[in-house]
Amino acid sequence: MDLPWYSLLVPLFFFLFFLIQCFFTTSSNQKKLPPSPTKLPIIGNLHQLGSLPHRSLHKLSKKYGPVMLLHLGSKPVLVASSVEAAREIMKTHDLVCSSRPKSSFADKLFYGSRDVGFSPYGEYWRQIKSIVVLHLLNNRRVQSYRDIREEETSNMIDKIRQECGSSSSVIDLRDHFCFLTCNIISRVALGRKYDEGEGGMNAKVTLDELGELFGTFNIGDYIPLLEWVNKLTGLDTKMEKVAKSLDTFLECVIEEHIIKNNKGEYSTGEAKDFVDVLLEVQNGKETGFPLQRDSLKAIILDIFSGGTDTTYTALEWVMTELLMHPRAMEKLQNEVRGLAQGKAEITEDDLGYMQYLKAVIKESLRLHPPIPLLVPRESIEDIKLLGYQIPAKTGVIINAWSIGRDPLSWENPEEYRPERFLNSNIDVKGLNFELIPFGAGRRGCPGTGFAIVVIELALARIVHKFNLALPKGEELDMTECTGLTIRRISPMLAVATPCSSYY
Numbered sequence: 001m002d003l004p005w006y007s008l009l010v011p012l013f014f015f016l017f018f019l020i021q022c023f024f025t026t027s028s029n030q031k032k033l034p035p036s037p038t039k040l041p042i043i044g045n046l047h048q049l050g051s052l053p054h055r056s057l058h059k060l061s062k063k064y065g066p067v068m069l070l071h072l073g074s075k076p077v078l079v080a081s082s083v084e085a086a087r088e089i090m091k092t093h094d095l096v097c098s099s100r101p102k103s104s105f106a107d108k109l110f111y112g113s114r115d116v117g118f119s120p121y122g123e124y125w126r127q128i129k130s131i132v133v134l135h136l137l138n139n140r141r142v143q144s145y146r147d148i149r150e151e152e153t154s155n156m157i158d159k160i161r162q163e164c165g166s167s168s169s170v171i172d173l174r175d176h177f178c179f180l181t182c183n184i185i186s187r188v189a190l191g192r193k194y195d196e197g198e199g200g201m202n203a204k205v206t207l208d209e210l211g212e213l214f215g216t217f218n219i220g221d222y223i224p225l226l227e228w229v230n231k232l233t234g235l236d237t238k239m240e241k242v243a244k245s246l247d248t249f250l251e252c253v254i255e256e257h258i259i260k261n262n263k264g265e266y267s268t269g270e271a272k273d274f275v276d277v278l279l280e281v282q283n284g285k286e287t288g289f290p291l292q293r294d295s296l297k298a299i300i301l302d303i304f305s306g307g308t309d310t311t312y313t314a315l316e317w318v319m320t321e322l323l324m325h326p327r328a329m330e331k332l333q334n335e336v337r338g339l340a341q342g343k344a345e346i347t348e349d350d351l352g353y354m355q356y357l358k359a360v361i362k363e364s365l366r367l368h369p370p371i372p373l374l375v376p377r378e379s380i381e382d383i384k385l386l387g388y389q390i391p392a393k394t395g396v397i398i399n400a401w402s403i404g405r406d407p408l409s410w411e412n413p414e415e416y417r418p419e420r421f422l423n424s425n426i427d428v429k430g431l432n433f434e435l436i437p438f439g440a441g442r443r444g445c446p447g448t449g450f451a452i453v454v455i456e457l458a459l460a461r462i463v464h465k466f467n468l469a470l471p472k473g474e475e476l477d478m479t480e481c482t483g484l485t486i487r488r489i490s491p492m493l494a495v496a497t498p499c500s501s502y503y
């Protein structure tokens with residue numbers, strides 16, 4: 001049967017329509033996404049994170065490039081492992097990448113994520129971040145706590161000396177560093193130290209539990225269908241218990257301040273602690289908006305948990321590297337002792353002259369950023385990043401550990417060589433994206449200045465007063481723990497010998 005020629009028009013029309021559809025989808029609508037490792041159904045790439053995700057992601061980035069798109073359960077997550085990618089995220093697209101992903105951990109422990117660190121980007125976060133930056137952690141206020149830092153560091157030195165007696169002893173420096181930072185932050189933030197059991201809790205134990213929860217993998221955040229697993233494993237109950245005990249403690253601290261204020265025993269001027277300042281802000285006197293009680297507690301908890309763990313972990317890594325590099329230790333001691341010039345005690349005035357001390361700290365933070373995968377962010381709009389389309393609501397992880405070891409930025413990156421910072425302007429303040437232990441941009445750490453001066457003073461005083469070495473015949477076990485803040489698993493053992501000529 002012969003068909004008329006026009007009967008071919010209908011299939012031809014459909015064929016052309018199909019071609020045009022394909023063409024336009026490829027050229028304009030289909031997004032060029034970053035390369036992704038193969039994912040599994042439901043869990044996506046979760047199985048590729050391992051127990052030390054900063055190292056696993058570093059390895060994956062060698063294969064898939066410095067910008068990768070992973071799927072952690074149902075959540076798309078961009079992983080950045082190069083200076084350029086970090087700069088794009090924290091500078092070029094800082095505004096769009098300044099939110100934080102929802103976390104049930106933060107919702108339960110930080111009063112519905114009303115703290116600075118976990119709060120999503122928006123007016124509320126802008127207001128509380130400005131309170132923290134302008135009222136709590138500005139340069140003048142950080143300076144004003146100098147006496148507290150000097151006193152607590154002296155206490156630490158005395159305790160180490162008591163432990164040593166007059167000879168050499170093996171001591172665990174972790175406890176000393178931990179108590180030092182915990183005591184300083186207690187006094188600065190809460191007005192005094194809280195001893196065991198006071199306020200219904202042992203501050204250190206509960207903070208340790210909080211730190212442990214920080215590091216616990218919460219399946220429900222990635223695969224909402226499996227949220228019930230947290231009930232089964234007891235994680236939900238544990239979070240509730242820790243949240244309750246933290247709340248009891250914070251309520252006790254706030255009530256104590258209110259009673260003191262009602263009695264007219266105000267702390268004045270720079271002597272105010274953070275709770276004093278926040279109670280003033282709570283009345284809207286300073287900022288023009290009232291701060292709810294839960295927000296106040298969330299901010300205090302943020303400072304406590306964000307400031308303690310990180311600072312003593314950084315101190316530990318500096319000491320670890322110095323013990324493994326006795327020549328760097330000797331050079332540092334020569335600098336500190338030379339500048340101390342027979343003085344009984346190093347003060348904060350001396351720190352400005354200690355260039356090698358600063359270099360030693362930067363080099364340790366380069367190799368061991370305490371939070372190797374910076375606190376996760378989330379994009380709030382679609383963006384184009386280094387040629388790739390990144391859809392809104394994509395999680396963003398920046399691998400500061402990997403960036404600190406990038407051979408494109410650092411010569412012999414695995415080598416510990418503080419000298420590389422001696423004639424360099426590279427700093428940790430968030431302007432140099434090759435060194436970002438404190439993050440950068442709007443979400444950058446507001447406690448950088450606070451942390452650095454604690455680390456500098458503690459380190460200068462300890463190497464001034466003691467000779468320190470690895471216990472005989474021992475090598476440091478460098479195996480790292482899991483969690484948000486990464487330190488070595490093994491204790492921080494060192495042989496400390498009081499140096500009589502400096503007492």
Ligand code: HEM
Nearest residue numbers: 116117306307310311314375438439440443444445447451
């Ligand atoms: C060596 C010590 C410290 C390290 C390595 C560190 C590191 C960090 C990092 C990586 C972030 C996330 C930055 C980003 O997303 O770009 C952060 C945020 C934060 N840090 Fe620190 N930190 C330290 C000490 C402190 C101290 C002493 C305080 C307070 C006294 C503090 C308070 C905070 C707060 C409130 C945030 C949340 C900022 C926001 O989300 O807007 N940190 N820190």
